Amino acid sequence: MTYTMTIPVLPCVSLDESLEFYRRLGFQQTYRQTTPNPYAVVEHDGAQLHFAGVKGLKPSEAYTTCLVIVPEVERLHQVFAEALRAVFGKLPVSGFPRISRMRKGQSRFTVVDPSGNSVIFIRREAPDDYDEGQKPHSSSRLGKALRAAARLRDFKGDDLAAAKVLDVALARKEPALPIERARALAARAELAIALGDEACARTAREELQRLSLSDEEREQFREELEAADTLARTQR
Template identity: 40%
Template sequence: MTNEVTVPLLPCASIDDIENFYVVLGFSTTYKQRRPNPCVGMQREDLHLQFFEIAGFDPAQSYGSCLVLTSDIAELHRAFATGMRAAYGRVLVFGMPRMTRPRARKNGDGLGGFSVIDPGGNWIRVFQKPATMPPPTPAPAGRLAKALANAIVLADSKGDVCQAARMLDSALARSQAGDDPVTHIEAVVYRAELAMALHDWETATEMLARAKHIALNPDEAGRAAPTFEIAADLAAALQ
């Protein structure tokens, strides 16, 4: 048979917290009950998620996760970010809930993706459908680019922010004149994002300031523009 639909059923500590958060992201409630078991269903267009409440559940220890495949990760991320800005005044980039940025994942065959970590500690991992991926652009080669790719896997995929930060610190401490300046800026801004996830405001501020002082030619400035937009979001969140 064809046209089957699978809907993830994920744990949480509070279905009310889950419902409130997903409404911010543009979801609507399709079903909610308190008895005999608390659960809630959320829907945004063709994206369906359901959640069940567990008394005493610790979201920080959750293994809940699912994959979402979409034809336009940038548009979906933009919609989620708009909802967060309207509700919270900023994009949530640290703590729980939070959302990572769309980035190509080395461990996902180079597919672009981002993750939403909801109040239940569930990782909703959003990836571009392979059939709709644009032709890949060659990634800058070199030690710093490899370190950044590995750090993204550690933090954005595995949630190991501390190890990712240590990896980037080591790479940035040995930066060389031959490093691609745009990759350098991407690494520094990503390190600022990791610092915020670790509540290390001093390092985050230092890294964002460092990014502004990396020299760029006009072509490099154009390539770095999306990263500077991320930096502006991070700076706003620091205030």
């Protein structure tokens, strides 16, 4: 029986730095050579990542992406996040390296390594849309902005663009359900914490507190309300 396998080869600035980074995440080094060209392999639960040294590589200009299909993502994200916190003293959600944030039920997360490679861990049989299969969808401008911001935040790793999308929608003051505005403000507060903008996070929280919401409505998005607080704790 024959089968086809695809193995990515990711560029890296320093093999030593890359190998140490993945080792801390729980990957095992299975191969390394220094000549004629720097090359190494790491493995985690059967998934292999290959690395080649590239002179002059700039992490800020990297665009290499690799998908890793896994049985589950929430526990894996927790393990990776704890490992990175142990090294950096806080959860690195910006710069190089970094890890994207997770919400309960989310199907994927991204690890960006020291060389700027994006390794996206995706739950097997995850929905193939950007809305994580959540229905129904609001047709209001604010509802659409929330989905657009989620795509930018969770799948493109662009917190700044996600924040701008929400800022524009929130500033319009167009008709929307109170719970939609609450969700947008909660998301904006979390993004502000990730971007290091404490003043914006405080403003979003203050408006959120002024909204007239029932206890039942607040319970509906309790985890979203807690996201900014959770992120703030990991940044200390």
